[in-house]
Amino acid sequence: MAKQEDIFKNVVSHAKEYGFIFPSSEVYDGLSAVYDYAQNGVELKKNIREYWWKSMVQMNDNIVGLDAAILMHPTTWKASGHVDAFNDPLIDNKDSKKRYRADVLVEDFAEKINQKAQKEIEKARARFGDAFNEEEFVTTNARVVEYLSKYKEILSRLAKGMTDDLQDVKALIDELEIADPETGSKNWTDVKQFNLMFGTKLGASADSAMDLYLRPETAQGIFVNFLNVQKSGRMKVPFGIAQTGKAFRNEIVARQFIFRMREFEQMEMQFFVRPGEEMQWYHHWKEARLKWHLSLGLGKENYRFHDHEKLAHYANAAADIEFNFPFGFKELEGIHSRTDFDLKAHEQYSGRKLQYFDPELNENYVPYVVETSVGLDRMFLAVFATSLQEEVLEDGSTRTVLKLPAVLAPTKAAVLPLVKKDGLPDIAKKIIEDLKWDFNVAYDEKDAVGRRYRRQDALGTPFCITVDHQTIEDETVTIRHRDTMKQDRVKISELKDIIENEVSMKNWLMKM
Numbered sequence: 267m268a269k270q271e272d273i274f275k276n277v278v279s280h281a282k283e284y285g286f287i288f289p290s291s292e293v294y295d296g297l298s299a300v301y302d303y304a305q306n307g308v309e310l311k312k313n314i315r316e317y318w319w320k321s322m323v324q325m326n327d328n329i330v331g332l333d334a335a336i337l338m339h340p341t342t343w344k345a346s347g348h349v350d351a352f353n354d355p356l357i358d359n360k361d362s363k364k365r366y367r368a369d370v371l372v373e374d375f376a377e378k379i380n381q382k383a384q385k386e387i388e389k390a391r392a393r394f395g396d397a398f399n400e401e402e403f404v405t406t407n408a409r410v411v412e413y414l415s416k417y418k419e420i421l422s423r424l425a426k427g428m429t430d431d432l433q434d435v436k437a438l439i440d441e442l443e444i445a446d447p448e449t450g451s452k453n454w455t456d457v458k459q460f461n462l463m464f465g466t467k468l469g470a471s472a473d474s475a476m477d478l479y480l481r482p483e484t485a486q487g488i489f490v491n492f493l494n495v496q497k498s499g500r501m502k503v504p505f506g507i508a509q510t511g512k513a514f515r516n517e518i519v520a521r522q523f524i525f526r527m528r529e530f531e532q533m534e535m536q537f538f539v540r541p542g543e544e545m546q547w548y549h550h551w552k553e554a555r556l557k558w559h560l561s562l563g564l565g566k567e568n569y570r571f572h573d574h575e576k577l578a579h580y581a582n583a584a585a586d587i588e589f590n591f592p593f594g595f596k597e598l599e600g601i602h603s604r605t606d607f608d609l610k611a612h613e614q615y616s617g618r619k620l621q622y623f624d625p626e627l628n629e630n631y632v633p634y635v636v637e638t639s640v641g642l643d644r645m646f647l648a649v650f651a652t653s654l655q656e657e658v659l660e661d662g663s664t665r666t667v668l669k670l671p672a673v674l675a676p677t678k679a680a681v682l683p684l685v686k687k688d689g690l691p692d693i694a695k696k697i698i699e700d701l702k703w704d705f706n707v708a709y710d711e712k713d714a715v716g717r718r719y720r721r722q723d724a725l726g727t728p729f730c731i732t733v734d735h736q737t738i739e740d741e742t743v744t745i746r747h748r749d750t751m752k753q754d755r756v757k758i759s760e761l762k763d764i765i766e767n768e769v770s771m772k773n774w775l776m777k778m
């Protein structure tokens with residue numbers, strides 16, 4: 267079996283080679299944790315965004331959309347708590363002058379111990395085969411017990427240090443003798459908080475310029491517009507406001523490709539409810555969001571909930587939907603019951619009322635909010651990495667195939683004339699002209715048809731339509747299915763329905 271690391275490297279190189287994702291400004295050697303979406307990536311990303319939008323906004327008559335500006339009045343970020351509390355704990359190495367996230371240094375150290383335990387478990391599994399009882403093994407094998415208890419102890423001391431006192435995190439780093447991963451030096455500074463927001467300036471002259479921030483989340487654009495939307499849309503609680511857009515964070519540990527970026531896109535929805543009804547809606551949205559993910563067919567086993575025990579100051583319940591990325595289970599989406607914290611804070615800082623008059627209760631109140639927040643780039647990575655597969659075929663050869671959910675595929679069909687003569691290219695182009703009103707389709711006449719199939723497999727195109735000499739006689743073509751490689755002979759007039767049936771958002775969302 268390929269190692270996790272190799273699988274991930276393969277994902278990154280495939281994304282570049284096939285025009286999905288490039289490092290930003292690569293001619294200048296790139297910019298760390300910033301990426302550009304290329305010709306195929308931009309289509310896949312757009313399709314994921316649309317799939318989300320359709321299910322959240324179009325399918326719910328009590329949810330409407332919004333596109334708030336990235337730049338907001340700076341007091342927004344004071345009210346939201348980002349100016350004072352949107353921090354990462356950083357530590358500098360005095361010898362190498364390199365800066366790290368202190369919690370990540372400790373987590374990585376702990377993970378190495380966990381990996382030792384996992385290796386022992388895998389060895390035992392291979393040795394005992396079907397008779398292996400993992401539960402018993404992890405509680406009785408002395409080495410595994412020692413590794414796992416050390417692992418848990420480190421993580422719990424880290425969690426305590428992160429909330430109580432950062433000096434305890436520094437003490438833990440010293441005690442565990444954690445070294446600079448690049449140089450091996452153990453000469454560390456104290457741990458200090460570092461704000462993650464990017465600052466910028468508004469205005470031409472240095473004297474009058476106003477300090478602004480690039481938004482670190484799209485949610486605040488929704489909160490400050492809550493009453494505008496409610497009034498102009500005559501919305502009745504419960505109702506939601508959904509938004510997709512860029513967010514910016516000066517992440518210090520920027521790695522794992524598009525998993526943690528400095529400029530990324532969020533798809534967020536704030537659902538405004540009556541105080542006291544928030545838990546019911548929190549559970550509703552937790553289930554609804556998981557169903558949305560599952561509808562894409564990437565495998566139920568690849569998702570799990572992580573309920574937060576320690577809650578942020580504004581939340582009374584929170585959970586992550588975690589996904590099994592090539593580097594393990596990590597957060598893909600957050601569902602948070604944010605109480606009335608944000609609206610109340612904006613009331614306080616703006617001096618304006620952000621209240622709703624509930625005609626059924628005949629009273630005014632500040633609604634409570636349940637938020638769903640998913641990273642579009644993380645969704646992209648989840649879909650892309652899981653879909654990229656190496657298959658061994660019956661004849662022993664291998665093929666690389668990107669088994670994207672057909673609804674998200676950048677190109678739905680490629681039309682290929684078998685040869686570049688005898689009028690076949692003209693028929694193929696005519697088919698393209700007909701189909702392109704409904705689908706993104708591509709024309710390809712270069713190379714032998716087998717190689718063209720392989721190329722479309724690697725791009726994730728669900729269908730290849732081949733025009734051959736029989737087409738001239740009876741207006742039929744072959745249609746090849748990416749995943750099964752099965753080929754059917756069908757009438758040109760049937761193509762649209764065949765493709766539609768496999769790629770329509772309706773059919774996919776109905777699986778929810």
Ligand code: GAP
Nearest residue numbers: 483485525526527530598599600639640641644
């Ligand atoms: N409004 C709530 C909020 O922003 P969050 O957990 O900080 O919550 C929500 O972010 C989602 O945004 C995450 O679950 C993740 O998918 C995505 N996200 C956060 N930081 C990211 C980053 N640096 N790069 C890519 N995606 C990120």
